[in-house]
Amino acid sequence: MTDQTPALRLENIVKTFPGVRALGGVSFEVFPGEVHALMGENGAGKSTLMKVLGGIYQPEEGRIFVEEVQTVMTSPLQAKAKGVMFIHQELSLAEELSVAENVYLGELPRKSFGRVDWARLYAQTDEILDRLKVSFNARTRVGDLSIANQQMVEIARALTVEAKAVIFDEPTASLTDAEKVVLFDVISDLRADGVGIVYISHRMEEIFKITDRISVLRDGEYRGTLVTAETDEDEITQMMIGRSLDLSRNAAPVEVGEVALRVEGLSCGDLFQDVSFELRQGEVVGFYGLVGAGRTEIAETLFGLRTPSSGRIFLKDEELKISSPIEAIGHGISLVPESRKEQGLILGMNCRDNITLPQVDDMTAGPFVADGAEVAIFDQYRDRLQIKTPSWRTSVGSLSGGNQQKIVIGKWLAMRPDVLIVDEPTRGIDVGSKSEIHNLLRDLAAQGYAVMVISSEMPEVLHVSDRIIAMYHGRIMRKFGVGEVTEDSLVQAISGIGGDGQAA
Amino acid sequence: MTKPTLSGLIKNGAIWGFIVLELIFFSVAGHFWSMSESAFMDFGNMLLLLKQSAPIGIIAVGMTVIMINGNIDLSVGATYALSAVVMLDSMSWPIFAGLGDWVIPVAWLLALLTGVTLGLINGLIVWKTGVDAFIVTLGAMLGYRGLVFMYNGEQPTYHLNWTMVDIAEANVLGLETPSLVLIAVVVIVWLLMTRTVHGRNAYAIGDNREAAVNAGIRVGPHMLLNFALIGFLSALSAVAFYSASGSVNPNDGTLFELWAITAVVLGGTKLTGGSGSIIGTFGGVIAIQLLRKGLGYIGADTETVNLVIGTILIAVLFLDKQLNRKGQEELKV
Incomplete structure (x- = not known):
């Protein structure tokens, strides 16, 4: 794995907000065909890191490489053009439109005089949907789909261009167990296709099921990377919390009434x-x-x-x-x-x-x-x-x-x-x-x-x-x-x- | 709501500043263009202006309450017409034949009852179905207007009672009955909105309905009361106007809802609810009537008047938006 070119590599990313050092030099890479978990408590800096990757925040220091080519991210759209996709926890779909229109939202295939090339739109979308092995087609109205299937539409969106890295942000938060199985299948297909996957989740069982490596953030600092097969929950937990905070409630339990x-x-x-x-x-x-x-x-x-x-x-x-x-x-x-x-x-x-x-x-x-x-x-x-x-x-x-x-x-x-x-x-x-x-x-x-x-x-x-x-x-x-x-x-x-x- | 800041002062006083500007402009312009002998700011002319403001003004006060509460009522014009029809027609009903002039208060009462009932219907539907007030009252606007036409077809409904005309044209300190009604309504509803629990809760519901529910406020009854109030005021407006004129056409009151909303919005009440004032609306009503009269005074025709009022409405709201923008936090959409 190490002699490969990383699909996505972050080097020493620093981002500060007034009075807060949100990211203190985070480095991290994901290889093609790897599922790499990113873990940390709420406030550890995961979402800030994602926003830096998506070009919503500009880091003060550090560099981003896509296939070892240094890249400056300016917007999620530009990140997508570079092959870096985001699957967000919160879905952002136009419910009244068809699956195909959502998948190609903002970049519908055109014919002369700005007319939409519907035939090509539906054909291309169905091609992507086939890869995802879903039960609906390009003409289905998105509002009629279950949450899990809507998430598939989001994923389909990420596949319209040749993805190099796909970032899943808490993708299972609103899925049932059966739906998760489908999602995990899709992730392993993507992995087989040589896409690098960043998987953000709090759920240990998922992490152990599908990831290859785990990187841990704590209080905006990079705490290290573990190989999933060689670690256990305790070690990860230690890395995630390991702060020495004064937790003594410094008062004897007060008198508790009825x-x-x-x-x-x-x-x-x-x-x-x-x-x-x-x-x-x-x-x-x-x-x-x-x-x-x-x-x-x-x-x-x-x-x-x-x-x-x-x-x-x-x-x-x-x-x-x-x-x-x-x-x-x-x-x-x-x-x-x-x-x-x-x-x-x-x-x-x-x-x-x-x-x-x-x-x-x-x-x-x-x-x-x-x-x-x-x-x-x-x-x-x-x-x-x-x-x-x-x-x-x-x-x-x-x-x-x-x-x-x-x-x-x-x-x-x-x-x-x-x-x-x-x-x-x-x-x-x-x-x-x-x-x-x-x-x-x-x-x-x-x-x-x-x-x-x-x-x-x-x-x-x-x-x-x-x-x-x-x-x-x-x-x-x-x-x-x-x-x-x-x-x-x-x-x-x-x-x-x-x-x-x-x-x- | 009561923050004494500079921008707040500018905002609340804006409509009165605008009225002063209008007065100065028409007085000066009148010197050059007016055909009339008398000055624009002639006292009698101003009293007439107040009287002419009354029909829309009384309704606009109710509309302010409805909009502060986060709703809207498009059916006020139809309610106004139907109440007028009930009032004038009931005076010739055989069962009231023996009442003599005592039929007048009975007819007024019936008209006001009509208004309250129509308002309650709107309010109940909005409360119990949860359908948006815009839609409910749009339907009511068509429906109530339909009732007016069913009543008497295209024919006007009329009944002239000279005692009633005398009452309607009674004069206290130069103020005729419609002006007095308008002023009384402004004062009472202003007290209702600023000093009572109902007013407080109406603002709270319009500003943040979820938080109001969480604070244990009964949202539905408050809304119902407000719809009853605007129905009552629409009918009161009809009573004040038709007692003197004695004849109502089935199309009377058409577009009243839009003139009322225009006055309310000019007076600084937000379309989204939670903020606004009765006094501001009173200013808005006066400002519109001044524009109409003033433009007429310097010889403009009706079409020009509407064009000017429309333009000013948009200009005022644009200015308001600029004044209210807090920093750059606003999302660019």
Whole structure:
């Protein structure tokens, strides 16, 4: 393999953003006919690296070679012209158009006077589809295809020119097991054709099934390359995390009170199945897992945004049917949602009005809203949460992410909930505010709230939680009690390995 | 919503600045081109302008509420016409024959009830089916107009009651009834939108419906109330206008929805919802009426007036976009 010319080679790529070194000298190569996995935690730099490859970011240092010819990437289209293709996790297809039109989108074959050469378009597309051994043809409307087949269309797109390297970014995230088998077949066909494949995934079982070598990134640094056949999960996990972070929760577990929320055998279609857990007053329970593991959906079900297909929910031993957020709020359950701006805030409104939004109904003097009472509530939570804003009149849209998040949290604290669910508490928040939010969550638990934290960041979930529940594919893989968790066991549990499935 | 910044001031005050410009322009231009004896800014002329603004103005206030809430209502013109038909026709119904002039409040009530009912129908369909308000009220626009024609064919519906005309042309401090109704509506709905829970929640729903749902706001009832309100205001507009004129043609009120939307948008309310003001809409209504009158005053014909208003609408929104652009974050599409 080593005497071959690499299909794609990166040399010492450096990319910095203001205050952050996103990539610190990453080198990496993939040979023709090789499947090369790229692994790393969220935030390790994988997506930045892909954007550099696709010409969306320009690196400060380093060089990119395609078949040992140095290349400057300026756009995904230009990367494609050089033979470097991307299959994204998120599909970007025009659903109303046919498969063929999507495959050749932007470069439809032409006849004279700019007319589309439909015969050639369909013939060429069917040729590519034959290679992929799919069940649909070039004239099928893309919107009628399953997600897996739509992904095949994306792959077909990559095959319209002679591909030298194809990069798969979490391609199996939304596929069923049967669909995965088809995808893996396609990948091995591509490999047999001498294409170099970069395969990005968190899922260990897939990595071991289809890859030849594995490169690991950590905190933007290249950590080394392993030969798949000669390594094991532990070694990879070590390379991926191996940081020496202070994980001691530096506080003895606070006094845990009675059970605030109990969930028994809760299921919601394909999203999550048979989920049971307890949440006690005074504790933070962290939910950790990959994107799509079903954590957010559990929160949404508890908050009345989804209807469970089976299972029971108890609040302080009283069984509840929660069919809307209004009911959830009435029962003392609050949700700080995953995306602040889309789901949590009224961006055009001022800080005060956002904080009092759920309770403004009860704050009236005669026919009008009682302004004074509202300002009093705002002042109270501004001081308690140390929200930094010039005045209550400032629109929340102009605050920093950290302060916006505090507004959302303040909004719910003002409702005096029993259970506070926080989904991705620090997504898109700078480092300083992160630890403030973490301390805040700890304080809230100490004050007796039952706090459920969903996070995709391991340091966060380790730092903030008393207990951790690891999820994989809609199921609870493993529950870690106070002081039981190690990074290795956590990484393995969320990758679908080593769990006990039915942990107590 | 209440950020006292410079760009905010320019934005909120823009429509009033525009009105001042119009006044200056037509006063000066009138000196050279006008056939009229009196000055443009003659007090009587301004009072007349306010009265002429009333029919569209009252509806535009309701449209502002609907648009802040993130919806739109295209059926207001048809609702206006149907309410007028009900009002004028009911006055000659045999069952009310013994009422004498007391038939007037009864007819008004029936007209307002008609408006509220039509609005509730729109609101219920939007709420319960989830079909876009644009489509629902487009259908309602055609449907309600169809009812108007079914009522009396191509014939006008008329009923003249001199007591009613007297009430409609009553005069307080120089302001005639339609002007008074317009001013009252502006003040009351302004209070509704800025000071009450319903107003607050309407803004929240229009700005970010998902977040509003997550905050436990009952989106449907608020929307329903707003559709009932605009139905009521469309009927009130008809009551104020037809009490004096006493005759309604089946095509009356056509294009009112578009004039109302024009005034609302000129007044700074966003088509996407969540932001806007009743006072701004009042300014928008006045600005349009000033343009019509002013252009007429200096001798332009109706076709020219529409061309100018159309051009100004686009120009104003382009300026607004420039003022509102925050840095270069906007995606180039």
